[in-house]
Amino acid sequence: MFDGTMAPMGDADVVIEAGRIVEVGPGLDGDERVDCAGLTVLPGLFDTHTHVMFSSIDWVEELMTPFSFMYYDAIRNLASTLATGITTVRDASGADAGVRKAVDDGVIPGPRMQISVTMLSQTGGHNDGWVPSGVDLNLDSITAVVIGGTSLFGGRGSIWGSLLGALIVGVFRNGLSLAGLDVLYQTLAVGILIIIAVSVDQWIRKVKS
Numbered sequence: 001m002f003d004g005t006m007a008p009m010g011d012a013d014v015v016i017e018a019g020r021i022v023e024v025g026p027g028l029d030g031d032e033r034v035d036c037a038g039l040t041v042l043p044g045l046f047d048t049h050t051h052v053m054f055s056s057i058d059w060v061e062e063l064m065t066p067f068s069f070m071y072y073d074a075i076r077n078l079a080s081t082l083a084t085g086i087t088t089v090r091d092a093s094g095a096d097a098g099v100r101k102a103v104d105d106g107v108i109p110g111p112r113m114q115i116s117v118t119m120l121s122q123t124g125g126h127n128d129g130w131v132p133s134g135v136d137l138n139l140d141s142i143t144a145v146v147i148g149g150t151s152l153f154g155g156r157g158s159i160w161g162s163l164l165g166a167l168i169v170g171v172f173r174n175g176l177s178l179a180g181l182d183v184l185y186q187t188l189a190v191g192i193l194i195i196i197a198v199s200v201d202q203w204i205r206k207v208k209s
Contacts, residue, residue: 001025014041044087044111052077052110053094064198074099078110088112093119169193
């Protein structure tokens with residue numbers, strides 16, 4: 001037994017009742033005995049930053065995947081997380097109360113969950129896209145990643161593609177600003193750019209197949 005102090009380690013018994021460890025120490029007894037000599041019992045671990053609803057950072061793939069699929073994907077992620085010995089997670093964004101309830105009620109296997117539902121961020125953090133000009137850069141960033149993930153610029157996960165995407169979005173946004181277009185319509189135009197990028201990508205994939 002290792003208790004976190006400098007005390008010598010040695011063999012010990014573990015008493016479990018109703019699925020919980022209630023006592024640890026030498027010379028303990030119980031109704032049923034399981035011989036685990038030579039093995040190690042590890043308490044459940046905590047993962048304080050996870051996203052059980054997401055298995056990919058490919059924005060093109062996510063845009064072309066039905067919304068409900070992420071819930072089925074979460075079942076696999078939760079089971080895998082539990083299988084690694086993690087029994088409690090803090091989901092930083094994505095999972096909702098329904099996912100947590102499904103685990104609590106035993107509908108699906110998974111660790112205990114604390115959820116935030118939406119991503120929390122400090123002002124100026126990685127989830128805060130607002131800048132002094134009033135422009136929200138989140139949509140621009142997403143558009144750059146989407147364009148960078150299309151077949152046109154090297155396929156999913158291409159760093160150079162994302163850089164080219166950022167350059168295209170930057171030039172596009174600056175052009176709209178110089179033309180005197182209202183910020184609201186600029187955002188709408190960037191959204192249309194995402195749709196065009198995904199459509200071109202799907203056409204290229206279809207032609208190649």
